[in-house]
Amino acid sequence: MAEKSSYKTTAERRRTKDQSFVEKEQAVVEGIDISGQWNRMYEPREIQDYDTTYLDKLTDLPGGESMGWCYQCAQCVPACPVDTAGGDYAPRKIFRRLQNGNDFFNHRDLWLCTTCQNCLRVCPKEVDMIQIIPAARALAVLEGNVPDELQEMFQNVAEYGNPMGQSPRKRARWTRKADAAVRVLPKDPAPVEVLWFVGDYYAYHGRGVDAANAMTRVYNRLGVDFGILGADERSDGDSQRLAGEPGLFEELAEHNIAQFRKYQFDKIVVSGPHAYNAIKNEYPKLGGEFPVEHYTQFLSAQMPKLKPLLTRPFTRKVTFHDPCYLGRHNGEYDAPRALLQAVPGIEFTEMYRCKAQGYCCGGGGGGMWLDGYAALHQTERLSENRVKEAVEVGAEVLAVCCPYEVSRFEDAVKSTDNDGKLEVLDIIEILDRCME
Amino acid sequence: MEQHPILIIGGGPAGLEAARGAAELGCPVLLVEKETILGGTPILSSYAALTPDMESAEEAMKRMADAATSESLVDVRTETTVVAATGDAPEITVTLAGPKGEEQVVVGAVIVCTGFQHFDPGRETQMYGYYEYDDVITLVDVERMLKAGNFVRPSTGEKPKRVCFIQCVGSRDRQIGNFWCSKVCCGIACKEAIEIREHVPDCQVFVFYIDMRMYGFWEDQLYWKAQEKHKVQFIRGIVTEITRRGDTVVIKGEDTTMGRPVEVPMDVVVLSVGMEPSEGTTAMAKLFELPLESHRFIETVGGALNTVSTSRPGIFVAGCAAGPADLEDSVSAAGAAVMKAAGFLRKHALSTETA
Numbered sequence: 086m087a088e089k090s091s092y093k094t095t096a097e098r099r100r101t102k103d104q105s106f107v108e109k110e111q112a113v114v115e116g117i118d119i120s121g122q123w124n125r126m127y128e129p130r131e132i133q134d135y136d137t138t139y140l141d142k143l144t145d146l147p148g149g150e151s152m153g154w155c156y157q158c159a160q161c162v163p164a165c166p167v168d169t170a171g172g173d174y175a176p177r178k179i180f181r182r183l184q185n186g187n188d189f190f191n192h193r194d195l196w197l198c199t200t201c202q203n204c205l206r207v208c209p210k211e212v213d214m215i216q217i218i219p220a221a222r223a224l225a226v227l228e229g230n231v232p233d234e235l236q237e238m239f240q241n242v243a244e245y246g247n248p249m250g251q252s253p254r255k256r257a258r259w260t261r262k263a264d265a266a267v268r269v270l271p272k273d274p275a276p277v278e279v280l281w282f283v284g285d286y287y288a289y290h291g292r293g294v295d296a297a298n299a300m301t302r303v304y305n306r307l308g309v310d311f312g313i314l315g316a317d318e319r320s321d322g323d324s325q326r327l328a329g330e331p332g333l334f335e336e337l338a339e340h341n342i343a344q345f346r347k348y349q350f351d352k353i354v355v356s357g358p359h360a361y362n363a364i365k366n367e368y369p370k371l372g373g374e375f376p377v378e379h380y381t382q383f384l385s386a387q388m389p390k391l392k393p394l395l396t397r398p399f400t401r402k403v404t405f406h407d408p409c410y411l412g413r414h415n416g417e418y419d420a421p422r423a424l425l426q427a428v429p430g431i432e433f434t435e436m437y438r439c440k441a442q443g444y445c446c447g448g449g450g451g452g453m454w455l456d457g458y459a460a461l462h463q464t465e466r467l468s469e470n471r472v473k474e475a476v477e478v479g480a481e482v483l484a485v486c487c488p489y490e491v492s493r494f495e496d497a498v499k500s501t502d503n504d505g506k507l508e509v510l511d512i513i514e515i516l517d518r519c520m521e
Numbered sequence: 522m523e524q525h526p527i528l529i530i531g532g533g534p535a536g537l538e539a540a541r542g543a544a545e546l547g548c549p550v551l552l553v554e555k556e557t558i559l560g561g562t563p564i565l566s567s568y569a570a571l572t573p574d575m576e577s578a579e580e581a582m583k584r585m586a587d588a589a590t591s592e593s594l595v596d597v598r599t600e601t602t603v604v605a606a607t608g609d610a611p612e613i614t615v616t617l618a619g620p621k622g623e624e625q626v627v628v629g630a631v632i633v634c635t636g637f638q639h640f641d642p643g644r645e646t647q648m649y650g651y652y653e654y655d656d657v658i659t660l661v662d663v664e665r666m667l668k669a670g671n672f673v674r675p676s677t678g679e680k681p682k683r684v685c686f687i688q689c690v691g692s693r694d695r696q697i698g699n700f701w702c703s704k705v706c707c708g709i710a711c712k713e714a715i716e717i718r719e720h721v722p723d724c725q726v727f728v729f730y731i732d733m734r735m736y737g738f739w740e741d742q743l744y745w746k747a748q749e750k751h752k753v754q755f756i757r758g759i760v761t762e763i764t765r766r767g768d769t770v771v772i773k774g775e776d777t778t779m780g781r782p783v784e785v786p787m788d789v790v791v792l793s794v795g796m797e798p799s800e801g802t803t804a805m806a807k808l809f810e811l812p813l814e815s816h817r818f819i820e821t822v823g824g825a826l827n828t829v830s831t832s833r834p835g836i837f838v839a840g841c842a843a844g845p846a847d848l849e850d851s852v853s854a855a856g857a858a859v860m861k862a863a864g865f866l867r868k869h870a871l872s873t874e875t876a
Contacts, residue, residue, distance in 0.1 A: 130781060131783070131784050132783045134785060135754060141752065156744075156748070156755065157755075181778055181779055185779065
C-alpha cells in the first residue's frame with residue numbers, strides 16, 4: 086500500500102524575475118518528502134510576443150515551407166515516436182513553439198526528429214518533416230550549431246568514409262573471417278550478378294559482421310554470384326544528408342556512384358534500408374541510376390530456391406520490427422515477412438505497431454549518433470519503448486533487417502532488464518541458422 | 522388579364538439576382554430599394570474585394586445592377602420603401618413611399634431581400650473597446666481602408682507592423698442573444714488577412730479563433746492560402762479583452778493549445794463582426810406579418826429542402842433576410858425564390874383561366 090501523502094494547506098505564491106510559482110512549505114507524497122523548493126510548481130508564463138522570426142526563417146528555406154502549414158489537428162502527436170518516448174515533441178508542438186518565438190535552429194527540437202515519417206503518414210496538411218528537418222539542420226550545421234556527438238560522426242565520415250572513424254582500408258577485413266569466399270571487385274573486376282553494398286555496420290560493427298558472415302553463407306548456399314566494393318565502398322550518406330550534411334552526402338554518393346560505374350552487374354543488393362533509400366531515391370538525383378534491392382527483397386524473390394534450403398527448424402516466437410526506411414519510406418512490408426514465414430518451426434507474431442504504423446527504433450535521420458543528446462530530452466529511448474512492446478507480445482526473438490537496429494535493440498534489451506528474455510537477430514542470421 | 526409584378530424588396534446581391542432572373546422568365550418586376558443606389562451592403566459598406574474570388578465589389582455589383590436594370594420588365598424604384606400592404610398573393614396591394622410621394626401598387630408575389638446588418642461591437646457585453654480605442658476596428662472598417670488602398674493604423678496614420686483579427690465578435694454568444702455562427706466572418710478575416718499581407722508585406726497578421734469555420738472550398742481557397750502562402754498566423758483562443766498601454770492596445774486572452782495566458786500589444790485589432798437581421802428585414806417581417814424564427818430572421822417553413830418559402834403563400838425570402846449567408850448562398854436562394862414565385866403566379870393564372 087502506498088504511504089499516505091500529506092500537504093500543508095497553505096502554499097506560498099511567489100515570483101522570480103520571470104515567472105510566478107507556488108511552493109508548499111511541507112509536502113510528503115507517497116512517503117517522499119518534497120517540502121519546500123522540491124514541490125515548486127511554476128505557473129504558465131504569459132505570452133508577451135508572437136515573434137515569428139524563426140518560423141519565417143524556417144518557412145523561407147527550400148524544403149522548410151510546410152512547417153507553416155500546421156493547423157493544430159494534433160494527429161501527429163500520438164504518431165510521433167519521440168513524443169511517445171516522453172519527448173514533448175511532434176510537428177504540432179514544434180510549430181507552436183516556433184510561433185511563440187522559439188529559435189528552432191538553436192534548440193533541441195531540431196535534433197530529436199528521426200525522420201521516421203509516421204507524422205507525415207497521418208498529417209492532413211502534409212507538413213513534411215522529411216523535407217523540413219534536413220533543410221533546417223543544414224542551416225544549423227552551417228551556423229555551427231551541431232550537437233557534439235553528431236559533429237564527431239560527421240568528421241569521421243568526412244575523414245574515413247564511415248561513422249565509426251575506422252580505417253577505410255579495413256572495410257573488407259570482415260571477409261577474412263568469413264567461412265566462404267567473398268569476391269572483392271576492385272581485385273577481381275569481372276562482371277557479376279549482384280553487387281552487394283555491404284554498408285558500415287555490416288563491415289565494421291561486431292554484430293554487423295555476424296550478419297555479414299551469415300549473408301555470405303546464405304549467398305553461397307544459394308549460389309549467388311556476388312561481389313563487394315571492399316575498401317572502395319563508403320557510407321551511403323543518407324543519414325548524413327538527413328542529419329544536416331547535404332554536401333557530405335553528395336561527396337559520398339558521387340564516390341559510390343563512380344565505384345558502381347566501374348563494374349558490370351545486374352543489380353545492387355544492399356544490407357540496409359538507409360542505403361536502399363539513398364541508392365533508390367537520392368542517387369538518381371545525382372545521375373546515378375542503378376537497379377537496387379534490399380536483401381529481403383532479393384532473397385524473398387528466390388523463395389523456390391531458398392525454401393528447400395531452410396531445413397533446420399527455428400522453433401521460437403518471433404516478432405518483426407519494420408525499419409522506417411524500408412517500410413514507410415519505401416513501402417516494403419512483405420519481403421521480410423515472407424522470409425520469416427518461410428522459416429520452419431517459427432511462431433510469428435506481430436507487434437501492435439507494425440507495417441505502416443511501425444514504431445521507430447530511434448536510429449534514423451542521424452538519431453544513431455544522437456543517443457546521448459536524445460537521452461537528455463526524453464524519458465526513454467525509442468529502442469527501449471520498442472523492446473518493451475516486443476516483450477509484451479510475448480516474442481522471444483526480435484527480428485530486424487536494418488543494420489542500425491541490432492546494436493540499438495540489444496542495448497535496449499539490457500537497459501529494460503529484459504536480458505535473457507529477448508534475443509535480437511537480423512533476419513539473415515535466422516535464415517543462416519536454418520540452413521544445414 | 523394584366524400580370525401583376527413580383528415585388529422584390531431590396532437591391533443587394535439577392536434582390537438584383539432575383540430581379541434579373543424573374544425578368545428573364547418573363548415576369549414583370551417591381552424592384553424597391555430604400556437607398557439611392559443599387560448594390561446593397563457590398564456597396565453601402567464599401568467592400569473592397571468580394572469573398573472568396575477577390576473580384577472588386579464595385580465592379581461585381583455594377584454588373585449585377587446593370588443586368589437587372591437593363592431588363593425592360595424591371596421597374597426600379599430607389600429611395601423607396603414599402604410602408605403598407607393589404608391582401609394576399611396573388612393580389613397584394615402595397616403602398617410605396619418614394620421621392621414623389623406615396624403610391625399604391627398591386628403585386629402578385631413578393632420576394633423579401635432586405636439582408637443583414639453588421640453586428641455593432643459597442644454592445645455592453647463586448648469588452649473590446651471599439652468606441653474607446655481608435656486602433657480597434659471591424660472587418661467593415663478594413664474593407665473601407667482597403668478600398669481606399671490605404672491600410673493604416675488609425676491612431677497614427679502609419680503602416681501597422683502587427684495586426685490581429687478576433688473572430689466570433691457578436692456571434693455564437695448567449696449573453697448577446699446571437700446564438701448563431703455568422704458563417705462568413707472566418708472566410709472574410711482570411712481574405713482581409715491576405716490583402717493586408719499583400720498591402721503591407723512586413724506586417725505580421727494573426728487570427729485568434731475558437732474554431733475556423735471554413736465551409737466547403739473556402740478551406741483551401743482562403744484559410745490554407747492565408748496560412749501557407751501568406752504566412753498569416755492562426756492562434757486558437759479568442760481574446761477576452763483589450764486594454765491600453767500607453768499608445769498601444771494590448772490583447773488579453775489564452776493561447777489554448779499552449780495553455781498559456783496571452784498579453785500581446787497590437788497596432789491594429791480587427792473585430793470579426795457577425796450578421797444580425799437588418800432594420801429593413803425586421804420592418805418587412807412586421808409589415809407582411811411574416812413570423813421570425815428564433816434568431817430573429819424571417820422564418821422559412823420548408824425545412825432544409827425549401828429555403829425560401831415563408832408562412833405566407835406567395836411571399837418568399839432570399840439572402841441574409843432569412844439568416845447568415847455568403848454571396849453564393851444569397852444569389853442561389855434568390856434563384857430559388859424566383860422559381861417559386863414564378864411557379865406560384867403561373868399556377869394561379871392557369872386556375873383563373875380554367876375557372
